Amino acid sequence: MKAANQTTIIAEKGKQEFFIEREFEAPKELVFKAFNDPELLLQWLGPSNLSMKIEKFDNRSGGSYRFIHSDKNGNQYGFNGVIHEVAEPDRIIRTFEFEGLPEKGHVSIEFLTLENLPGNRSKLRIQTVFKSVEDRDGMIQSGMEGGMNEGFKKLDELLKLKLLK
């Protein structure tokens, strides 16, 4: 068994975007299907500590979606967005908003692109552009999207100043 493909995150300091890159041992047509078919999406996108429900998934250009993650204490985290373009099997462009923020309007836009590589492989690139640098950093740190535990959020200045010099 060969080593797993690496997941690369590129988030330059002070920028309003990040990139996620990953290669797969499958052609883009198949990877696209896993992103575009709700049944398949449920099988991999949901974080392991949350249950994921697809409330709406009208995945076509001009459509919209809404997902709900629930934790074991019954807390719910909703996400929604509109779909700008679905160009099978190359590209999905859509917005994303986390409903749990204190104010509305912190929307990001995601560009998912897929390209085939030699040997029946493909490469996924997700570019997400935010309203502000703070929004981007908040998304990365809070991990709300994936229901990360509280730990990282609470890594406070003390640690940073004293230990990470």
Added chain:
Amino acid sequence: MIRRDVFQAIADPTRRTILALIALQAMTPNALAEHFDSTRQGVSKHIKVLTECQLVKKEQSGREIYYHLNPKKMKEIADWLEPFRKMWENRFDKLDQLLSEMQSRKNNKK
């Protein structure tokens, strides 16, 4: 799973204070306990969590036990992108699994 434990470990304010203290110098359990109002057992419970996730290393020196910070492990959590990357990596690992199932199903049909 180790990595998640690290983040749980540092979520606790007492444990962060312990880390900050031993970052300055290695300390014995007694010396550490003096900095806290809680019982010595309470403090050693926190130390146990920290050693289990390898943030803290134990060293015997004569009759005394000293706790040291493990800088390698600290560096791991210093990388603020790491939990986010890990989250996506977990997802993509599941996606790998799904893709290989989809491919073998397709091949069986042929």
